[in-house]
Amino acid sequence: MSSVRQALTQAKSQLAYTSASPDLDAGVLLQYCLGRNSAWLMAHGNAPLPAQAGYRFRSCVARRRAGEPVAYIIGRKEFWSLNLLMSPAVLIPRPETEHLVEHALEKIPPSAARQILELGTGSGAVALAMAKERPRCQVTATDISPAILRLAAKNAERLEARNVQFTLSDWFAALSGQTFDIIVSNPPYVADDNPCLRETSLAFEPVQALRAGPEGLNALSSIAANARCHLRQSGWLLVEHGHDQQLEVASMLKTNGFGDIICHVDYAGQPRVTACRTASCSR
Numbered sequence: 001m002s003s004v005r006q007a008l009t010q011a012k013s014q015l016a017y018t019s020a021s022p023d024l025d026a027g028v029l030l031q032y033c034l035g036r037n038s039a040w041l042m043a044h045g046n047a048p049l050p051a052q053a054g055y056r057f058r059s060c061v062a063r064r065r066a067g068e069p070v071a072y073i074i075g076r077k078e079f080w081s082l083n084l085l086m087s088p089a090v091l092i093p094r095p096e097t098e099h100l101v102e103h104a105l106e107k108i109p110p111s112a113a114r115q116i117l118e119l120g121t122g123s124g125a126v127a128l129a130m131a132k133e134r135p136r137c138q139v140t141a142t143d144i145s146p147a148i149l150r151l152a153a154k155n156a157e158r159l160e161a162r163n164v165q166f167t168l169s170d171w172f173a174a175l176s177g178q179t180f181d182i183i184v185s186n187p188p189y190v191a192d193d194n195p196c197l198r199e200t201s202l203a204f205e206p207v208q209a210l211r212a213g214p215e216g217l218n219a220l221s222s223i224a225a226n227a228r229c230h231l232r233q234s235g236w237l238l239v240e241h242g243h244d245q246q247l248e249v250a251s252m253l254k255t256n257g258f259g260d261i262i263c264h265v266d267y268a269g270q271p272r273v274t275a276c277r278t279a280s281c282s283r
């Protein structure tokens with residue numbers, strides 16, 4: 001029977017060619033299989049690895065070697081310090097999406113009671129981060145899939161976020177007549193023919209959360225075209241987009257009557273989140 005340390009060392013070398021973070025991945029997968037935290041692993045390197053846990057660990061490492069993201073294997077992902085349940089039906093929240101949350105929160109004073117809308121919530125990551133940071137605000141989070149909304153609602157329940165409500169909607173379709181102070185979205189924005197969709201770990205993620213037409217702009221343009229009449233006076237719209245979509249996004253927002261258009265960069269210094277504002281709805 002191998003020790004905890006031996007199993008970890010072996011897994012790290014097996015993952016070296018697949019993963020950009022083999023040490024971290026091996027550690028997280030072993031913690032998951034043992035039901036222990038990283039401190040326990042460090043302190044018990046010489047402990048024998050129980051057969052059952054060893055079997056599970058080898059099968060998790062094999063899945064990771066085949067390219068499956070850790071978040072789907074363990075069914076969890078940290079986002080904005082929230083521990084979220086994951087399933088392969090939802091996009092894994094990325095660190096860069098924390099910029100969307102951060103810039104949206106900048107628009108809301110800590111004690112303000114605003115109405116927030118998130119379009120295409122997936123696991124609920126953005127809506128829940130905002131709801132927890134601004135407990136006096138009311139957050140509406142939409143998705144097109146009932147199963148996905150059930151997962152998001154489960155996350156809300158586990159995090160005791162009582163100021164979020166989930167609505168089944170294809171973008172704004174079910175929100176007729178409703179207005180908000182802030183609208184946020186991380187919609188699909190990858191071009192249909194982008195080889196990343198097949199050749200990277202994106203292949204494990206739901207295509208409807210990623211692909212958005214020939215230039216990846218279909219969802220963004222639908223949001224830009226319809227957001228204005230769901231925003232209250234001086235309300236903000238913030239969207240995440242591809243690093244090379246900044247100009248197209250700014251132009252479609254301008255065409256649809258938005259002003260104060262500002263693009264923010266992500267951790268890698270790439271254009272990633274655009275914020276804009278409307279004075280009033282002219283319709």
Ligand code: GLN
Pocket residue numbers: 094186187188189190202209210211
């Ligand atoms: N940021 C994701 C990626 O390229 C795409 C997410 C999205 O389309 N919303 O990996």
